Amino acid sequence: MSEFVFLYRNERHVKGMSPEEAQQAMVKWRAWFKDLETKGHLKNLGQPLERAGKVVGGKKKPVTDGPYAETKDIIGGYSIIEARDLDQAAELAAGCPGIQNGGLVEVRPVMPLNM
Amino acid sequence: MDPAEHLFRQEAGRLVAILTRLFGVHNLALAEDVVQDAFCRALESWKFHGVPKNPSAWLMTTARNRALEVLRREGTARKFTPELGRLLESEWTMAPVVDEQFEAAAIQDGQLRMMFSCIHPGIPEETQVALVLHLLCGFSVDETAAAFLKKGPAMEKRLGRAKQTLARSKHLFDLTGAKDVAVRLPAVLRALYLLFNEGYHGASAESAVRAGLCDEARRLVSLLLENPLTSTPAAHALAALFCFLAARLPGRTDAAGNLTLLIDHDRSSWDAALIAEGRRQLGLSAAGAEVTTYHLEAAIAGLHADAARAEETDWGGIVALYDTLMKIQPSPVVALNRAVALAQRDGPGRGLEEIALIEDRKRLVRYPFYFAAMGEFELRLERPEKARGHFQAALTLARNPMEKRLLEGRIRKCGDVSPTT
Numbered sequence: 001m002s003e004f005v006f007l008y009r010n011e012r013h014v015k016g017m018s019p020e021e022a023q024q025a026m027v028k029w030r031a032w033f034k035d036l037e038t039k040g041h042l043k044n045l046g047q048p049l050e051r052a053g054k055v056v057g058g059k060k061k062p063v064t065d066g067p068y069a070e071t072k073d074i075i076g077g078y079s080i081i082e083a084r085d086l087d088q089a090a091e092l093a094a095g096c097p098g099i100q101n102g103g104l105v106e107v108r109p110v111m112p113l114n115m
Numbered sequence: 116m117d118p119a120e121h122l123f124r125q126e127a128g129r130l131v132a133i134l135t136r137l138f139g140v141h142n143l144a145l146a147e148d149v150v151q152d153a154f155c156r157a158l159e160s161w162k163f164h165g166v167p168k169n170p171s172a173w174l175m176t177t178a179r180n181r182a183l184e185v186l187r188r189e190g191t192a193r194k195f196t197p198e199l200g201r202l203l204e205s206e207w208t209m210a211p212v213v214d215e216q217f218e219a220a221a222i223q224d225g226q227l228r229m230m231f232s233c234i235h236p237g238i239p240e241e242t243q244v245a246l247v248l249h250l251l252c253g254f255s256v257d258e259t260a261a262a263f264l265k266k267g268p269a270m271e272k273r274l275g276r277a278k279q280t281l282a283r284s285k286h287l288f289d290l291t292g293a294k295d296v297a298v299r300l301p302a303v304l305r306a307l308y309l310l311f312n313e314g315y316h317g318a319s320a321e322s323a324v325r326a327g328l329c330d331e332a333r334r335l336v337s338l339l340l341e342n343p344l345t346s347t348p349a350a351h352a353l354a355a356l357f358c359f360l361a362a363r364l365p366g367r368t369d370a371a372g373n374l375t376l377l378i379d380h381d382r383s384s385w386d387a388a389l390i391a392e393g394r395r396q397l398g399l400s401a402a403g404a405e406v407t408t409y410h411l412e413a414a415i416a417g418l419h420a421d422a423a424r425a426e427e428t429d430w431g432g433i434v435a436l437y438d439t440l441m442k443i444q445p446s447p448v449v450a451l452n453r454a455v456a457l458a459q460r461d462g463p464g465r466g467l468e469e470i471a472l473i474e475d476r477k478r479l480v481r482y483p484f485y486f487a488a489m490g491e492f493e494l495r496l497e498r499p500e501k502a503r504g505h506f507q508a509a510l511t512l513a514r515n516p517m518e519k520r521l522l523e524g525r526i527r528k529c530g531d532v533s534p535t536t
Contacts, residue, residue, distance in 0.1 A: 018255030019123035022158045027117050029162035048159045077163060 001082045003043060003110040004089040008076045008096070011103030028097035036081065041092055046079035076103070080110070118166050121327070123154060125334070126171055127253030130178045132229040133216050137182055137203075139196040140232060141282045149185060153178040175217050182213055196286065224290060226251060226338055227345065231288035234302045238277045243302075244309045245270065246277045252331045262324055263313065296344045303339070304353050304409065307332050311357055315364075322372075322517075326364060333357045351400035352409035358393030359416035362386040374521040378425040378459075390420045411440045430460035447478045455488055463492035483512040483522070490525060503529040 017025065036042040051074060056063050076098070083089035086109055093105040127150055134146035156177050157170075167173045186195065186203055195203050202208040215221055233246040241263075249259045260270035290296060314328030336354045339345040366380035375381075397413050415436045422428040437453035450473040458466025470476070470489060479485035490505030506525045513519040 017154075017158075018258055019127040019154055019253045020121065020255070020258060022154050023118060023121075023123035026158050026162050026166075030117065030165065033162075045163060048163045076159060 001084060002086075002089075002112075004081045004083055004086070005108045005110060006046075006079045006081055006089075006093055006096070007106040007108065008078065008098050009104050009106055010074060011076050011098040011101050017101070025097060025101060028100075032095055032097055033079075035095070036079075036092065041081050041083060042079065043082045044080035046077060048077040049075055051076075118170050122170060123157070124253035126174050127154065128251040129222055129226060130174065131250055131253075132225040133222055134178065134182055135229060136221075136225040136287060137196060137199065137213060137216050138185075139194065140284055140287045142193065142195065143278060143282050145185065145193075149178060149181045152181050179213060179217055183210060186213070223338060223341055227342055228287040228290055230335060230338070231290065231296070231299055231303060232281060232284065233277075234299060234306050235277075235280055235284065236302075237280045240302075240306070240309070242273050242277045244306045244313070245274060246281075247306055247310065247335070248328070248331065249274055251335065262328055290342070290344065293344055300345060300347065301349070303345075304349055307336050307339075308353060308356075308409070310335070311360070315360055322368070329357070329361055329364065333361060348400045348403040348405060349407045349409055351396045351402075352407055352413045355393045355396035355400055356409055356413035356416055358389045358396060359413060359420050362389035362393065362420060363416075368517070372517075373524070374517040376521075377419065378428075380425075382423060382425075385420070393417060393420065406439070406443070408440060408444050411436050411443075415440075428459065430456055434460055445474075447473055447475045448482065450474070451479060451482075451485055451488060458488075458492055463495040466492045467496075481512060483509040483514065483518060485509075486512070487522060487525070490529075494525070494529060499529040 033042065033045060037045075054063055081089055081092060083092060086107065089107050089109075093107050096103070096105045099105065130150045130153060131143075131146055134149055135143055138146050153174055157174055161167070161170075186209060187206075190204060194200065199212060202212045216225065229251055230247060233250060234243050238246065245259050245263060248254045248262060249256065254262065256271045256274055257267045259274065260267045263270070288295070288299070311329055311332035314325040314330075314332065333354075336350065336357060339350045340354060362385050363377075363380065365384040365386065366382060367374060369375050369381070393413070394417065397417055400410055400413065415433055418429050418432050418436070433456045434453065437449065437456055440449050441453060451470065454466050454469035454473070457469050467489065470485075470492075473479070486505045486509035490502045490509060493499075493502035493505060503526055506522050506529065510519060510522040510526065513522055
């Protein structure tokens with residue numbers, strides 16, 4: 001088994017959802033995580049990330065506020081997944097409820113210590 | 116564990132009411148923003164961490180903290196609620212004042228203020244009901260539009276105009292003035308009656324949507340019953356009517372999801388607890404001298420609920436109640452219902468006579484159950500050809516697939532009595 005990081009990006013901001021839709025989205029996420037866990041793929045559930053933060057680096061402005069809630073490209077959270085290979089990991093990611101709300105899942109293999 | 120059904124929606128309604136009380140009605144849009152922020156956090160946190168033990172308290176705390184942030188950040192740029200204004204300007208008093216609004220009694224009060232504010236005389240009646248559903252029940256614009264079978268953009272326009280009217284009123288409706296409350300209460304009761312009706316008889320085909328509207332109307336009327344100024348006999352009567360009708364909801368459709376006539380209901384499916392609550396409310400409604408249409412409609416629904424089998428129905432009592440209803444609020448629809456009750460008591464011929472006597476009968480020509488009733492009487496008089504004509508007329512007016520299927524069933528029944536030639 002190999003490890004993968006799932007980065008959850010760009011899910012439609014809740015401002016575009018009704019409370020009812022937000023509740024349904026939340027229930028779907030819970031069910032999806034539960035399913036990954038039952039099937040032994042969930043190495044680490046991970047954490048949600050705040051939308052506001054700081055970006056550090058660059059020549060002129062080493063510290064900037066951001067990313068912003070309205071920015072197009074924002075990571076909403078991450079999890080660590082165990083899968084046979086990248087194909088299987090991508091297959092698992094395809095079930096992510098965030099995708100139905102305009103989001104995408106970036107699937108990145110964790111680089112092993114021994115090459 | 117998943118949260119209770121519609122939890123987000125209901126909490127959204129409560130939170131908008133509380134925050135509008137804090138920020139002032141002219142800052143309604145800001146209150147809505149803060150509420151959406153709270154849900155944004157709930158969705159993002161709960162999908163990872165699970166639903167907290169007390170989700171309502173979590174949402175309240177989140178909204179409270181966001182409200183404090185907004186008050187600190189915008190305290191100089193914006194004017195908030197005039198009567199709370201001073202207290203919100205000082206860091207010493209700000210948090211306690213905000214906390215007060217999140218206490219149980221203040222939440223009730225905030226929702227009632229919002230309800231009375233939505234029933235604004237400057238807003239058309241139909242839009243008032245939509246506004247209540249949108250602001251107090253947490254339905255989005257699209258969900259509100261769907262509930263009333265209206266197009267999204269049209270509903271958005273209507274709600275937008277209504278919110279502007281609301282925001283222009285200087286403050287939320289003040290619930291301390293007994294006289295003002297008494298003046299507006301009838302319109303509030305009427306709006307809740309219309310909301311329930313939309314769920315019970317409405318045109319939306321989706322039964323889940325419709326049952327949801329009935330539940331919301333019951334939740335809102337129970338808010339009225341918790342305040343001494345608004346728990347009038349008429350409010351109790353309305354609550355009783357909702358209970359009796361809601362009790363019948365499970366019997367309205369058969370196993371296949373088809374609409375059934377009241378006399379064909381499987382009465383064992385009626386909700387006994389709701390019927391008991393209806394009787395209790397009906398008892399409480401008898402406190403005053405005033406008899407409203409809600410009293411009479413509740414009493415009629417109560418008599419239906421009393422009959423364990425359709426043939427045990429006290430049709431005489433029901434006719435008498437319709438007679439009184441015709442005196443205080445005559446309408447062709449009430450007259451039609453009275454004719455149906457008379458037909459049950461005295462036979463279908465009497466029903467047809469009474470229908471012929473209805474004044475203003477032409478106002479019923481768009482009402483499917485006008486023709487359906489005549490069809491029913493003709494069928495019982497074993498005149499299937501006449502019955503078929505009426506049912507076909509009703510079918511062209513049917514408002515949803517359930518009504519259509521019901522009427523198609525009746526048309527087939529005409530064929531059973533005497534095969535078509």
